[in-house]
Every structure is written in structure tokens, then in C-alpha cells.
Amino acid sequence: xxxxTVTIDEPEDDTLCKCxxxxxxxxxxxxxxxxxxxxxxxxxxxxxxxxxxxxxAYVVTRKTTMRDASGAMLSALKAIRARINGVFDDPDLxxxxxxxxxxxxxxxFANEAIAAAEGRAP
Numbered sequence: 001x002x003x004x005t006v007t008i009d010e011p012e013d014d015t016l017c018k019c020x021x022x023x024x025x026x027x028x029x030x031x032x033x034x035x036x037x038x039x040x041x042x043x044x045x046x047x048x049x050x051x052x053x054x055x056x057a058y059v060v061t062r063k064t065t066m067r068d069a070s071g072a073m074l075s076a077l078k079a080i081r082a083r084i085n086g087v088f089d090d091p092d093l094x095x096x097x098x099x100x101x102x103x104x105x106x107x108x109f110a111n112e113a114i115a116a117a118e119g120r121a122p
Contacts, residue, residue, distance in 0.1 A: 010047075011059055017047045018068075021055035031057055061116075072109040 011017075013029035031048025037056060039045070046056035 015047075016060040017057040018060050019050035019053060019055050019057045020046075022050060022053045024050055024052045024057075025060065026051055026057065028059070060112075068109055068112070070113075 011028050013027060015028040016025055017028055017031055018025050028047055030051050032051055032054070034046060034049055034056070037046065044058050047059050048057055049055065050057045
């Protein structure tokens with residue numbers, strides 16, 4: 001197998017990064033080195049490994065924040081609609097994770113999305 005050289009542009013130490021597995025947000029300086037990973041061409045490049053679970057973490061961008069916020073808001077709206085319609089135990093809602101978001105989660109996603117839309121760190 002042939003090797004190749006990669007140039008890595010490291011973000012500032014206080015740049016926020018989010019774990020792809022546990023969702024923990026950490027500063028870049030707190031991430032651990034990747035050492036080894038399999039990457040897919042075209043996907044975002046990881047910034048390091050999560051200090052909490054060792055999964056890959058990525059720089060928080062407006063795109064990733066908006067995607068997370070959109071998914072959380074959609075799930076929350078589906079759960080609210082189901083409750084208004086008197087459905088409290090719909091297995092599809094549970095399977096899709098709509099009921100897994102707490103009020104704090106939804107507010108956090110909304111605050112991150114607003115901050116990103118306004119061009120400031122969440």
C-alpha cells in the first residue's frame with residue numbers, strides 16, 4: 001500500500017469541536033491525537049479524538065450546528081404533535097428517537113443554531 005503526505009490545518013485551541021458519537025462539545029486543545037483512522041473522501045476531516053469516549057470529533061461549523069438543530073427540532077415537533085393528538089406511546093416515535101430529546105437538549109440546539117446563524121460561537 002502506498003503512503004501519502006497530509007497537511008493538517010489545526011484550528012485555534014479554543015475552537016469548539018463536537019464528538020461524532022457521544023455529542024460532547026470540547027475545545028480543540030482538549031482533544032486527543034487521532035493516531036489512526038479510516039477516512040472517507042469528501043467527508044469532513046476530524047479534528048481529534050473525544051477526550052470522553054475516544055470517538056472522532058469534528059470542528060463545530062454553522063453547517064453542522066444547523067443540521068443538529070434541524071434534526072432535534074423536527075424530532076421535538078413530531079413528539080409534540082403526537083402528544084397533542086393523544087399519542088403517548090407510539091413505537092415509531094420512540095424508535096426514531098423523538099422522545100429522547102429533553103427540553104434542555106432542544107434549547108441547547110436552538111441556542112447553538114442561533115449563535116451560528118449570527119456568526120458567533122455557541
